[in-house]
Amino acid sequence: MQNKQIILNSRPSGFPVSDNFGLAMAEIPSPAEGEMLVRNIYISVDPYMRGRMNDTKSYVPPFQIGKPLEGGVVGQVMSSNNGPFKEGDYISGMGQWAEYQVTDGEGWNQVSPALAPLSNYLGILGMPGMTAYVGLTEVAGLKQGDSVFCSAASGAVGQVVGQIAKNMGCYVAGSAGSTEKIELIKATCGYDDAFNYKEEENLTAAIRRVCPDGVDVYFENVGGPQLEAVLNNLNFKARIAVCGLIANYNAKSIDDIPPGPRNLTSLIGLAARMEGFIVSFYPDACRKWIEIGAGWMAEGKLNYRETITEGLENAPDAFMGMLQGKNVGKAVVKIADD
Helix, strand or coil: CEEEEEEECCCCCCCCCHHHEEEEEEECCCCCCCEEEEEEEEEECCCHHHHHCCCCCCCCCCCCECCECEEEEEEEEEEEECCCCCCCCEEEEEEECECEEEECCCCCEECCCCCCCHHHHHCCCCHHHHHHHHHHHHHCCCCCCCEEEECCCCEHHHHHHHHHHHHCCCEEEEEECCHHHHHHHHHHCCCCEEEEHHHCCCHHHHHHHHCCCCEEEEEECCCHHHHHHHHCCEEEEEEEEECCCHHHCCCCCHHHCCCCCCCCCHHHHCCCEEEECCHHHCHHHHHHHHHHHHHHHHCCCCCCCEEEEECHHHHHHHHHHHHCCCCCEEEEEECCCC
8 A cells, every 4th residue: 555645846935836746655654663553534734834835944844845744633543553542543643744654642632533523623622723722811811801803813713713702701803805704704703893804995994993992902813914904903001912924924035025014113102012922832721722612612602614625635725725715714634534
């Protein structure tokens, strides 16, 4: 049997194209002592992966030319050579864009298909859900009654941001890139109001319209002009949790980065705080979110949408589509039956 893999053929200049990816075949690996052979079932595609395609120093090493790409994975243990999980267990962790792989289990967790669909462990109960919870509670210090704004509100993280804020007694508004996405987040994701940023000539006025009492907490996913517009609407001692800056990810050079913000000085007089974060720096809060999120799901307090692409060979298209905002909710690729 052969092991199908998606490898990095070349590093993109600007937006990734199909030629940057390759389909390769390899032997199915055998687990050494302390390792397990895992059959991957779902793989995740996420915005941060675009940064790993560049050969630059960051908090996580770049992808290597000729090697499989990596990301969140849910799979099943096929055989265990005294590894930490037994044959038949479902586990989730950082793995390869491949049908099979070996791992020693470090950083992987056992998951239950009885608690939630396996794909949810890459989304609402996985990194995106944890990111929303950590950003709101640990970084921004969300409290009841806050006025919250979230950019990219229909994305994998943004959907959860709205519902956490609403479940914690806050007003929440957001932005997304289509009428359909706006209708979705208002109907199912807890958002009190939202706007299509592609149709707004004045983003500052649009945010003022959907957040008439100003912004206490901003969950930042986009950057650029939206960040500048939010800064114009901040309340005293507002908090900004910087999760991502997707508007910058495909810039070929610093000259291609969208303008803004030009008004960072507003943070001074408002005693406001802007802080970036990496979700893995908060392991205790991540574990707490699985408990809270699963409970809310059982109570019907969490809704979630996924865009599922079938077939490992289609993972590059799913990744590029996600970067273009073609997905609704979490983008995952199903590569085997579960």
